[in-house]
Amino acid sequence: MTRSGTSTEHSGSGDLSRSLELLWGTGDRPGRGPRPGLTLGRIVAAAVAVADAEGLGALSMRRVAADLGVGTMSLYRYVPGKAELLDLMLDAVVALPADGLPEPGPDTGWRPALEALAHATWRLHQEHPWLLRVDQGRPLLGPNALDRLEYAVRALAGTGLADREKIQLLVALDGFVTGTARTVLNSARAEQRTGVSDADFRRAQEPALGQAVRSGRYPALAGLDEDVFGGAPGDGGGSPAFTLGLAALLDGFAAVVADRAATAPAHPPEGTHHQPPPHGTHRAAT
């Protein structure tokens, strides 16, 4: 991998430090040769536009170059390869919504903040359905991804949770959102790609499934109402499964938070600023 000609479909290939350099963009022009005719930003934006409009399948280096009116290989002056381009696309797109999320102060609790974040993430995946199809090696933390993380951690600041628990909780929440989003997006994409609607699809399966169910091997399924799988999958505020699951998950989190607050009441859920522990146990996050 990474060695011979064709290889990559994944993000995050070899040169990690190079990726980070691009992500955090020092952007120091050495000023010797001719002035570059392109910018990283333009390339990433063009790539995102292609993916948004026609899906990841249509995203090729040739295509991006053509859209920018340059030769294919010119892109490689700015980006080491497609993998790194995907990393950049990811961070470009995960910026928090401009209209803002409710600021999780000590007055408002963690829950509305996390709920808003979950909905924002859900919307993010609806708007960029290719996000979950990127063969992401490891989430390269760029500025925008850090913004998101910062917001999420800030939301949990007032709780008595240990730092490690906070991260685990956030990973679980993100996993839930992306997992359910994946399900809904797969259906939506299949529908638009094959022209077969969800209902048509179930109708087509009916002969085979009907026979299977009637075989007696699936008694519980046989007892279900007819159209249990129907019901407005991806609209507005998220699918019903998303709504139901999110509420349940946050309820569960609330129990954990209440428990930690009870056993270690040094951290009242309502407090102005705090966290002046002895000293020295804090430092930069990695």
Add this chain to the structure above:
Amino acid sequence: MTRSGTSTEHSGSGDLSRSLELLWGTGDRPGRGPRPGLTLGRIVAAAVAVADAEGLGALSMRRVAADLGVGTMSLYRYVPGKAELLDLMLDAVVALPADGLPEPGPDTGWRPALEALAHATWRLHQEHPWLLRVDQGRPLLGPNALDRLEYAVRALAGTGLADREKIQLLVALDGFVTGTARTVLNSARAEQRTGVSDADFRRAQEPALGQAVRSGRYPALAGLDEDVFGGAPGDGGGSPAFTLGLAALLDGFAAVVADRAATAPAHPPEGTHHQPPPHGTHRAAT
């Protein structure tokens, strides 16, 4: 798509009924020409073996054919294309574990059953890390997938939930499991593919992240303990985030179940067999 030569990376291409036919295998030999030298099962098994051992990237029609000692194009006598092969691989692999899951009788509740199912699904993804990388169009329900669904629905039989709610709950649960699995698998795969360990990775990010955090833009992150992201990700019983999230989610489900049991007490959580409603409202699931 599906029209010109190269196209597919997704599962579930055009001919849906053909896929179903393969999945449910009528297997009627017309008996005229020479006897086939291969079987669908052998092809699918070989393909799964390749994917398990070397990942989806190594899975090509040429490779599978070579492993079976036949010409590449011979495979197309058995399978319409790679997309359908992937569908078959999926259903082949999602069979419930042979050692069984706790049978959700009226005596034992729904929770241990769903918990066991969630862990089984988690393990499934650990054993076949390529599963979540398949560009699945729509989950083609094969016999094994139906087994899984049957088990899950049976688990919820005793609860007072509406059928639609049961499905939503199960979709949410599956979304959570696959979502968190994806996170863990991405890390693991990145580590093995690039040779950069998780710890190395964080060390490599440290210069960029450290500077970013020290910039003051991320106060909440700056306040975190050092190694919050560490801690045995993918071992044994699931990652810490998975464990924590699953418990929380099931707690939340429990509240929903309790609520439904309270408002419609016609369905006691403990009951022998039941569900003889007037009649006619039931029929096959689709």
Add this chain to the structure above:
DNA sequence: AAAAACTGGGTACGTTGTACGCGCAAGCGA
């Protein structure tokens, strides 16, 4: 024996990511 139906698979095409290297432009030291 001839015909029909089927299997095996070689060849060829279009598409992908990208290694390599050439020609040229812009700034620096002399």
Add this chain to the structure above:
DNA sequence: TCGCTTGCGCGTACAACGTACCCAGTTTTT
């Protein structure tokens, strides 16, 4: 001012992919 160095734009070439097409060979039916 000259030329050297550095970097830009990009044409060509290659290996890998999925698979359309088609011919040769084998088995069964008539």
